Amino acid sequence: MNKLxxxxxxxxxxxxxxxxxxxxxxxxDWYSSLLGVLVIIVIGLIGMAVSQVPGLNKLPMVFWxxxxxxxxxxxxxxxxxxxxxxxxxxxxxxxxxxxLAYAGLSLGKDIELFKKLSWKIVxxxxxxxxxxxxxxxxxxxxVLKWEGAI
Amino acid sequence: MDILRNWKIHLLVLIIVVMxxxxxxxxxxxxxxxxxxxxxxxxxxxxxxxFKILSTKQMEVAAGILPIAMMLLIxxxxxxxxxxxxxxxxxxxxxxxxxxxxFFGTVILGLPIAVFLRMGxxxxxxxxxxxxxxxxxxxxxxxxxxxxxxxxVMATYICGTLVGAVWLSILTGVVAKLGILHPYALAMxxxxxxxxxxxxxVGSIIAAYPxxxxxxxxxxxxxxxxxxxxxxxxxxxxxxxxATKLYNFLSKFQSDKxxxxxxx
Numbered sequence: 001m002n003k004l005x006x007x008x009x010x011x012x013x014x015x016x017x018x019x020x021x022x023x024x025x026x027x028x029d030w031y032s033s034l035l036g037v038l039v040i041i042v043i044g045l046i047g048m049a050v051s052q053v054p055g056l057n058k059l060p061m062v063f064w065x066x067x068x069x070x071x072x073x074x075x076x077x078x079x080x081x082x083x084x085x086x087x088x089x090x091x092x093x094x095x096x097x098x099x100l101a102y103a104g105l106s107l108g109k110d111i112e113l114f115k116k117l118s119w120k121i122v123x124x125x126x127x128x129x130x131x132x133x134x135x136x137x138x139x140x141x142x143v144l145k146w147e148g149a150i
Numbered sequence: 151m152d153i154l155r156n157w158k159i160h161l162l163v164l165i166i167v168v169m170x171x172x173x174x175x176x177x178x179x180x181x182x183x184x185x186x187x188x189x190x191x192x193x194x195x196x197x198x199x200x201f202k203i204l205s206t207k208q209m210e211v212a213a214g215i216l217p218i219a220m221m222l223l224i225x226x227x228x229x230x231x232x233x234x235x236x237x238x239x240x241x242x243x244x245x246x247x248x249x250x251x252x253f254f255g256t257v258i259l260g261l262p263i264a265v266f267l268r269m270g271x272x273x274x275x276x277x278x279x280x281x282x283x284x285x286x287x288x289x290x291x292x293x294x295x296x297x298x299x300x301x302x303v304m305a306t307y308i309c310g311t312l313v314g315a316v317w318l319s320i321l322t323g324v325v326a327k328l329g330i331l332h333p334y335a336l337a338m339x340x341x342x343x344x345x346x347x348x349x350x351x352v353g354s355i356i357a358a359y360p361x362x363x364x365x366x367x368x369x370x371x372x373x374x375x376x377x378x379x380x381x382x383x384x385x386x387x388x389x390x391x392x393a394t395k396l397y398n399f400l401s402k403f404q405s406d407k408x409x410x411x412x413x414x
Contacts, residue, residue, distance in 0.1 A: 043229075066228045100190040133342060137251070
Protein backbone atom coordinates (compact mmCIF):
# COMPACT_ATOMS: atom_id res chain seq x y z
CA MET A 1 0.00 0.00 0.00
CA ASN A 2 2.90 2.27 0.84
CA LYS A 3 4.09 2.00 -2.75
CA LEU A 4 0.78 3.33 -4.08
CA UNK A 5 0.84 6.17 -1.54
CA UNK A 6 4.32 7.12 -2.69
CA UNK A 7 3.19 7.01 -6.32
CA UNK A 8 0.24 9.26 -5.57
CA UNK A 9 2.46 11.81 -3.84
CA UNK A 10 5.00 11.67 -6.67
CA UNK A 11 2.28 12.16 -9.29
CA UNK A 12 0.85 15.21 -7.49
CA UNK A 13 4.32 16.66 -6.98
CA UNK A 14 5.44 16.23 -10.58
CA UNK A 15 2.03 17.53 -11.70
CA UNK A 16 2.61 20.74 -9.72
CA UNK A 17 6.00 21.16 -11.39
CA UNK A 18 4.31 20.72 -14.77
CA UNK A 19 1.84 23.47 -13.86
CA UNK A 20 4.74 25.79 -12.98
CA UNK A 21 6.40 25.11 -16.33
CA UNK A 22 3.08 25.64 -18.11
CA UNK A 23 2.66 29.08 -16.52
CA UNK A 24 6.25 30.19 -17.17
CA UNK A 25 6.91 28.70 -20.58
CA UNK A 26 3.54 29.04 -22.28
CA UNK A 27 1.90 32.01 -20.54
CA UNK A 28 -1.14 29.99 -19.43
CA ASP A 29 -2.81 31.36 -16.29
CA TRP A 30 -2.36 29.61 -12.92
CA TYR A 31 -6.00 28.58 -12.58
CA SER A 32 -6.18 26.79 -15.99
CA SER A 33 -2.75 25.22 -15.50
CA LEU A 34 -3.55 23.79 -12.06
CA LEU A 35 -7.03 22.63 -13.07
CA GLY A 36 -5.66 20.94 -16.22
CA VAL A 37 -2.91 19.20 -14.28
CA LEU A 38 -5.40 18.12 -11.60
CA VAL A 39 -7.61 16.42 -14.21
CA ILE A 40 -4.55 14.68 -15.70
CA ILE A 41 -3.48 13.48 -12.24
CA VAL A 42 -6.98 12.15 -11.47
CA ILE A 43 -7.00 10.17 -14.74
CA GLY A 44 -3.53 8.85 -13.91
CA LEU A 45 -4.74 7.73 -10.48
CA ILE A 46 -7.80 6.00 -11.96
CA GLY A 47 -5.48 4.15 -14.36
CA MET A 48 -3.22 3.23 -11.46
CA ALA A 49 -6.20 1.85 -9.51
CA VAL A 50 -7.37 -0.18 -12.52
CA SER A 51 -3.89 -1.66 -12.95
CA GLN A 52 -4.05 -3.03 -9.36
CA VAL A 53 -7.21 -5.08 -10.00
CA PRO A 54 -6.40 -8.82 -9.74
CA GLY A 55 -6.22 -10.28 -13.24
CA LEU A 56 -5.71 -6.91 -14.88
CA ASN A 57 -2.39 -6.48 -13.06
CA LYS A 58 -0.76 -8.91 -15.50
CA LEU A 59 -0.34 -6.04 -17.98
CA PRO A 60 1.91 -3.06 -17.18
CA MET A 61 0.54 0.07 -15.53
CA VAL A 62 1.51 2.13 -18.60
CA PHE A 63 -0.97 0.08 -20.61
CA TRP A 64 -3.89 0.60 -18.21
CA UNK A 65 -3.26 4.30 -17.78
CA UNK A 66 -3.20 4.67 -21.59
CA UNK A 67 -6.46 2.73 -21.91
CA UNK A 68 -8.25 4.80 -19.24
CA UNK A 69 -7.09 8.06 -20.86
CA UNK A 70 -8.15 6.84 -24.32
CA UNK A 71 -11.61 5.76 -23.11
CA UNK A 72 -12.22 9.04 -21.27
CA UNK A 73 -11.27 11.00 -24.41
CA UNK A 74 -13.58 9.05 -26.74
CA UNK A 75 -16.19 11.36 -28.31
CA UNK A 76 -19.08 9.29 -26.86
CA UNK A 77 -17.74 9.20 -23.32
CA UNK A 78 -19.75 11.49 -21.00
CA UNK A 79 -17.85 14.69 -20.27
CA UNK A 80 -15.03 13.91 -22.70
CA UNK A 81 -15.35 17.32 -24.39
CA UNK A 82 -14.89 19.03 -21.01
CA UNK A 83 -11.87 16.86 -20.10
CA UNK A 84 -10.21 17.55 -23.45
CA UNK A 85 -10.87 21.27 -23.26
CA UNK A 86 -9.47 21.51 -19.69
CA UNK A 87 -6.39 19.37 -20.30
CA UNK A 88 -5.58 21.10 -23.58
CA UNK A 89 -4.46 24.09 -21.51
CA UNK A 90 -1.54 22.02 -20.25
CA UNK A 91 1.05 22.10 -23.03
CA UNK A 92 2.69 18.83 -24.06
CA UNK A 93 6.17 20.33 -23.74
CA UNK A 94 5.37 21.62 -20.23
CA UNK A 95 4.53 18.05 -19.23
CA UNK A 96 7.84 16.73 -20.58
CA UNK A 97 10.23 19.21 -18.94
CA UNK A 98 9.98 18.04 -15.28
CA UNK A 99 10.12 14.40 -16.42
CA LEU A 100 13.41 14.94 -18.20
CA ALA A 101 14.68 17.04 -15.30
CA TYR A 102 14.21 14.02 -13.03
CA ALA A 103 15.85 11.87 -15.71
CA GLY A 104 18.77 14.30 -15.84
CA LEU A 105 19.21 14.31 -12.05
CA SER A 106 19.48 10.52 -12.09
CA LEU A 107 22.12 10.39 -14.84
CA GLY A 108 25.07 10.90 -12.47
CA LYS A 109 24.75 7.40 -11.05
CA ASP A 110 25.28 5.92 -14.51
CA ILE A 111 28.44 7.87 -15.36
CA GLU A 112 30.78 5.57 -13.40
CA LEU A 113 29.25 2.56 -15.16
CA PHE A 114 29.54 4.36 -18.48
CA LYS A 115 33.27 4.99 -17.95
CA LYS A 116 33.79 1.24 -17.64
CA LEU A 117 32.37 0.69 -21.12
CA SER A 118 34.36 0.79 -24.30
CA TRP A 119 33.91 3.87 -26.52
CA LYS A 120 32.55 1.45 -29.14
CA ILE A 121 29.16 1.39 -27.45
CA VAL A 122 28.55 5.06 -28.32
CA UNK A 123 28.36 4.70 -32.13
CA UNK A 124 26.52 1.39 -31.70
CA UNK A 125 23.88 2.92 -29.40
CA UNK A 126 23.41 5.90 -31.72
CA UNK A 127 22.93 3.47 -34.63
CA UNK A 128 20.41 1.42 -32.61
CA UNK A 129 18.36 4.54 -31.76
CA UNK A 130 18.58 5.85 -35.32
CA UNK A 131 17.59 2.46 -36.73
CA UNK A 132 14.46 2.02 -34.64
CA UNK A 133 13.22 5.57 -35.34
CA UNK A 134 14.13 5.78 -39.02
CA UNK A 135 13.02 2.32 -40.17
CA UNK A 136 9.66 2.62 -38.42
CA UNK A 137 9.13 6.09 -39.91
CA UNK A 138 10.06 4.94 -43.43
CA UNK A 139 7.74 1.91 -43.30
CA UNK A 140 4.97 4.10 -41.87
CA UNK A 141 5.45 6.60 -44.70
CA UNK A 142 4.94 3.95 -47.39
CA VAL A 143 1.98 2.26 -45.71
CA LEU A 144 0.26 5.58 -44.89
CA LYS A 145 0.55 6.55 -48.56
CA TRP A 146 -0.76 3.16 -49.63
CA GLU A 147 -3.68 3.44 -47.18
CA GLY A 148 -4.41 6.93 -48.44
CA ALA A 149 -4.05 8.43 -44.96
CA ILE A 150 -1.55 11.05 -46.15
CA MET B 151 7.02 9.05 2.60
CA ASP B 152 10.66 9.09 1.57
CA ILE B 153 9.59 10.90 -1.62
CA LEU B 154 8.77 14.08 0.30
CA ARG B 155 11.82 13.77 2.54
CA ASN B 156 14.04 14.19 -0.51
CA TRP B 157 12.91 17.79 -0.96
CA LYS B 158 16.31 18.75 -2.39
CA ILE B 159 15.58 16.84 -5.60
CA HIS B 160 12.17 18.43 -6.10
CA LEU B 161 13.59 21.87 -5.40
CA LEU B 162 16.30 21.23 -8.00
CA VAL B 163 13.67 20.07 -10.50
CA LEU B 164 11.68 23.25 -9.82
CA ILE B 165 14.78 25.39 -10.49
CA ILE B 166 15.61 23.38 -13.64
CA VAL B 167 12.02 23.70 -14.94
CA VAL B 168 11.98 27.47 -14.37
CA MET B 169 15.36 27.88 -16.10
CA UNK B 170 14.52 25.54 -19.01
CA UNK B 171 11.12 27.09 -19.71
CA UNK B 172 12.66 30.56 -19.57
CA UNK B 173 15.26 29.54 -22.13
CA UNK B 174 12.43 28.19 -24.29
CA UNK B 175 12.89 26.72 -27.76
CA UNK B 176 16.29 27.48 -29.32
CA UNK B 177 16.85 26.96 -33.04
CA UNK B 178 20.21 26.56 -34.81
CA UNK B 179 19.50 25.95 -38.48
CA UNK B 180 18.13 22.41 -38.71
CA UNK B 181 18.70 21.71 -35.02
CA UNK B 182 15.90 22.46 -32.53
CA UNK B 183 16.73 22.50 -28.82
CA UNK B 184 13.61 22.14 -26.64
CA UNK B 185 13.10 22.96 -22.95
CA UNK B 186 12.99 19.23 -22.20
CA UNK B 187 16.49 18.91 -23.62
CA UNK B 188 17.76 21.86 -21.54
CA UNK B 189 16.23 20.15 -18.48
CA UNK B 190 17.91 16.83 -19.25
CA UNK B 191 21.32 18.43 -19.78
CA UNK B 192 21.05 20.78 -16.76
CA UNK B 193 19.99 17.84 -14.58
CA UNK B 194 22.84 15.74 -15.94
CA UNK B 195 25.37 18.46 -15.11
CA UNK B 196 24.00 18.92 -11.56
CA UNK B 197 24.14 15.17 -10.94
CA UNK B 198 27.72 14.89 -12.20
CA UNK B 199 29.47 12.94 -9.41
CA UNK B 200 32.44 15.34 -9.28
CA PHE B 201 30.24 18.26 -8.14
CA LYS B 202 29.00 16.25 -5.13
CA ILE B 203 25.63 18.07 -5.18
CA LEU B 204 23.61 14.86 -5.08
CA SER B 205 24.34 11.54 -3.41
CA THR B 206 23.87 8.29 -5.30
CA LYS B 207 20.88 7.61 -3.02
CA GLN B 208 19.26 10.89 -4.09
CA MET B 209 19.92 10.11 -7.76
CA GLU B 210 18.15 6.79 -7.23
CA VAL B 211 15.15 8.61 -5.76
CA ALA B 212 15.08 10.83 -8.87
CA ALA B 213 15.23 7.73 -11.06
CA GLY B 214 12.34 6.28 -9.05
CA ILE B 215 10.11 9.33 -9.58
CA LEU B 216 10.82 9.38 -13.32
CA PRO B 217 8.47 6.51 -14.32
CA ILE B 218 5.70 7.91 -12.07
CA ALA B 219 5.92 11.40 -13.59
CA MET B 220 5.95 9.63 -16.96
CA MET B 221 2.42 8.32 -16.24
CA LEU B 222 1.12 11.89 -16.52
CA LEU B 223 2.69 12.15 -19.97
CA ILE B 224 1.03 8.85 -20.86
CA UNK B 225 -2.31 10.36 -19.77
CA UNK B 226 -1.69 13.51 -21.81
CA UNK B 227 -0.93 11.43 -24.91
CA UNK B 228 -3.81 9.01 -24.28
CA UNK B 229 -6.24 11.93 -24.25
CA UNK B 230 -5.22 12.69 -27.85
CA UNK B 231 -5.92 9.16 -29.04
CA UNK B 232 -9.69 9.11 -28.31
CA UNK B 233 -10.62 12.09 -30.51
CA UNK B 234 -8.38 10.76 -33.30
CA UNK B 235 -9.45 7.14 -33.11
CA UNK B 236 -11.08 7.15 -36.56
CA UNK B 237 -7.92 8.66 -38.06
CA UNK B 238 -5.80 5.99 -36.37
CA UNK B 239 -8.22 3.29 -37.48
CA UNK B 240 -7.85 4.56 -41.02
CA UNK B 241 -4.07 3.99 -40.68
CA UNK B 242 -4.16 0.67 -38.85
CA UNK B 243 -1.96 -1.05 -41.44
CA UNK B 244 0.73 1.58 -41.02
CA UNK B 245 0.51 1.37 -37.24
CA UNK B 246 0.97 -2.38 -37.32
CA UNK B 247 3.68 -2.55 -39.95
CA UNK B 248 5.78 0.31 -38.57
CA UNK B 249 6.50 -1.92 -35.57
CA UNK B 250 8.55 -4.09 -37.92
CA UNK B 251 10.76 -1.06 -38.46
CA UNK B 252 11.07 -0.50 -34.70
CA PHE B 253 12.06 -4.06 -33.95
CA PHE B 254 14.37 -4.78 -36.86
CA GLY B 255 15.76 -1.27 -37.35
CA THR B 256 18.00 -1.65 -34.30
CA VAL B 257 19.57 -4.84 -35.69
CA ILE B 258 19.83 -3.74 -39.30
CA LEU B 259 21.68 -0.52 -38.51
CA GLY B 260 23.38 -1.42 -35.22
CA LEU B 261 24.64 -4.96 -35.68
CA PRO B 262 26.92 -4.41 -38.72
CA ILE B 263 28.56 -1.49 -36.92
CA ALA B 264 29.02 -3.52 -33.73
CA VAL B 265 30.55 -6.42 -35.68
CA PHE B 266 32.77 -4.03 -37.63
CA LEU B 267 34.01 -2.57 -34.31
CA ARG B 268 34.71 -6.14 -33.13
CA MET B 269 32.42 -6.11 -30.14
CA GLY B 270 32.09 -9.90 -30.22
CA UNK B 271 28.91 -11.58 -28.96
CA UNK B 272 28.20 -8.39 -27.02
CA UNK B 273 26.94 -7.15 -30.42
CA UNK B 274 23.84 -9.36 -30.12
CA UNK B 275 22.68 -8.01 -26.76
CA UNK B 276 23.68 -4.48 -27.68
CA UNK B 277 21.67 -4.25 -30.89
CA UNK B 278 18.69 -6.66 -30.72
CA UNK B 279 16.51 -3.94 -29.17
CA UNK B 280 16.57 -0.41 -27.75
CA UNK B 281 17.68 -2.10 -24.50
CA UNK B 282 15.04 -0.79 -22.13
CA UNK B 283 14.05 -2.70 -18.98
CA UNK B 284 11.89 -5.45 -20.58
CA UNK B 285 14.66 -6.16 -23.10
CA UNK B 286 17.22 -6.51 -20.31
CA UNK B 287 14.90 -8.96 -18.58
CA UNK B 288 14.76 -11.13 -21.72
CA UNK B 289 18.55 -11.31 -22.02
CA UNK B 290 18.97 -11.87 -18.27
CA UNK B 291 16.65 -14.85 -18.49
CA UNK B 292 18.15 -16.39 -21.65
CA UNK B 293 21.88 -15.72 -21.20
CA UNK B 294 22.37 -14.18 -17.74
CA UNK B 295 23.64 -10.65 -17.29
CA UNK B 296 27.30 -11.68 -16.88
CA UNK B 297 27.32 -13.33 -20.33
CA UNK B 298 28.68 -11.41 -23.37
CA UNK B 299 25.08 -10.83 -24.51
CA UNK B 300 24.23 -9.54 -21.04
CA UNK B 301 27.16 -7.11 -21.05
CA UNK B 302 26.04 -5.93 -24.48
CA VAL B 303 22.45 -5.19 -23.46
CA MET B 304 23.61 -3.41 -20.29
CA ALA B 305 26.07 -1.31 -22.31
CA THR B 306 23.34 -0.10 -24.67
CA TYR B 307 21.02 0.42 -21.69
CA ILE B 308 23.52 2.66 -19.89
CA CYS B 309 24.64 4.52 -22.99
CA GLY B 310 21.03 4.88 -24.17
CA THR B 311 20.03 6.32 -20.79
CA LEU B 312 22.74 8.97 -21.12
CA VAL B 313 22.43 9.88 -24.80
CA GLY B 314 19.19 8.34 -26.13
CA ALA B 315 16.78 11.23 -25.53
CA VAL B 316 19.30 13.89 -26.57
CA TRP B 317 20.16 12.03 -29.75
CA LEU B 318 16.55 11.29 -30.74
CA SER B 319 15.50 14.88 -30.08
CA ILE B 320 18.18 16.25 -32.39
CA LEU B 321 17.94 13.50 -35.02
CA THR B 322 14.14 13.75 -35.23
CA GLY B 323 14.33 17.54 -35.47
CA VAL B 324 16.75 17.34 -38.39
CA VAL B 325 14.78 14.62 -40.21
CA ALA B 326 11.52 16.56 -39.65
CA LYS B 327 13.06 19.73 -41.08
CA LEU B 328 14.21 17.88 -44.19
CA GLY B 329 10.50 17.42 -44.98
CA ILE B 330 10.91 14.06 -46.77
CA LEU B 331 8.79 12.05 -44.34
CA HIS B 332 5.24 13.00 -43.36
CA PRO B 333 4.84 14.17 -39.73
CA TYR B 334 2.47 11.23 -39.06
CA ALA B 335 5.17 8.79 -40.19
CA LEU B 336 7.75 10.57 -38.04
CA ALA B 337 5.33 10.42 -35.11
CA MET B 338 5.05 6.65 -35.43
CA UNK B 339 8.83 6.44 -35.61
CA UNK B 340 8.93 8.25 -32.25
CA UNK B 341 7.10 5.46 -30.44
CA UNK B 342 10.31 3.60 -29.72
CA UNK B 343 9.08 2.05 -26.47
CA UNK B 344 10.75 4.45 -24.03
CA UNK B 345 8.73 7.30 -22.58
CA UNK B 346 11.49 9.88 -22.30
CA UNK B 347 12.88 9.11 -25.75
CA UNK B 348 9.38 9.32 -27.24
CA UNK B 349 8.80 12.65 -25.47
CA UNK B 350 12.05 14.08 -26.81
CA UNK B 351 11.36 12.85 -30.32
CA VAL B 352 7.69 13.96 -30.41
CA GLY B 353 8.67 17.37 -29.06
CA SER B 354 10.92 17.93 -32.06
CA ILE B 355 8.21 16.92 -34.56
CA ILE B 356 5.68 19.23 -32.91
CA ALA B 357 8.20 22.07 -32.98
CA ALA B 358 8.47 21.57 -36.76
CA TYR B 359 4.72 21.00 -37.40
CA PRO B 360 2.84 22.86 -34.63
CA UNK B 361 -0.49 22.86 -36.49
CA UNK B 362 -0.71 19.04 -36.45
CA UNK B 363 0.21 18.72 -32.78
CA UNK B 364 -2.77 16.66 -31.64
CA UNK B 365 -2.57 14.12 -34.47
CA UNK B 366 1.20 13.80 -34.08
CA UNK B 367 0.79 12.91 -30.41
CA UNK B 368 -2.04 10.48 -31.21
CA UNK B 369 0.11 8.60 -33.74
CA UNK B 370 3.17 8.58 -31.50
CA UNK B 371 1.11 7.42 -28.52
CA UNK B 372 -0.54 4.63 -30.50
CA UNK B 373 2.82 3.47 -31.88
CA UNK B 374 4.40 3.57 -28.43
CA UNK B 375 1.51 1.59 -26.97
CA UNK B 376 2.07 -1.08 -29.62
CA UNK B 377 5.79 -1.18 -28.79
CA UNK B 378 4.86 -1.62 -25.12
CA UNK B 379 2.37 -4.44 -25.70
CA UNK B 380 3.95 -6.28 -28.64
CA UNK B 381 7.53 -5.32 -27.78
CA UNK B 382 8.41 -8.12 -25.39
CA UNK B 383 7.11 -10.85 -27.68
CA UNK B 384 8.51 -9.50 -30.93
CA UNK B 385 11.97 -8.86 -29.48
CA UNK B 386 12.00 -12.29 -27.85
CA UNK B 387 10.74 -14.34 -30.80
CA UNK B 388 11.95 -12.31 -33.80
CA UNK B 389 14.59 -9.66 -33.07
CA UNK B 390 16.81 -11.76 -30.81
CA UNK B 391 16.98 -14.79 -33.16
CA UNK B 392 17.56 -12.42 -36.10
CA ALA B 393 20.39 -10.63 -34.26
CA THR B 394 21.98 -13.97 -33.35
CA LYS B 395 21.77 -15.33 -36.92
CA LEU B 396 23.01 -12.11 -38.49
CA TYR B 397 25.88 -11.94 -35.99
CA ASN B 398 26.97 -15.50 -36.77
CA PHE B 399 26.80 -14.73 -40.48
CA LEU B 400 28.65 -11.40 -40.36
CA SER B 401 31.37 -12.52 -37.94
CA LYS B 402 32.09 -15.59 -40.09
CA PHE B 403 32.48 -13.34 -43.10
CA GLN B 404 34.81 -11.10 -41.11
CA SER B 405 37.09 -13.92 -39.92
CA ASP B 406 37.18 -15.34 -43.47
CA LYS B 407 38.43 -12.03 -44.73
CA UNK B 408 41.07 -11.94 -42.01
CA UNK B 409 42.39 -15.40 -42.78
CA UNK B 410 42.44 -14.44 -46.44
CA UNK B 411 44.49 -11.40 -45.56
CA UNK B 412 46.88 -13.49 -43.50
CA UNK B 413 47.38 -15.92 -46.37
CA UNK B 414 48.12 -13.14 -48.85
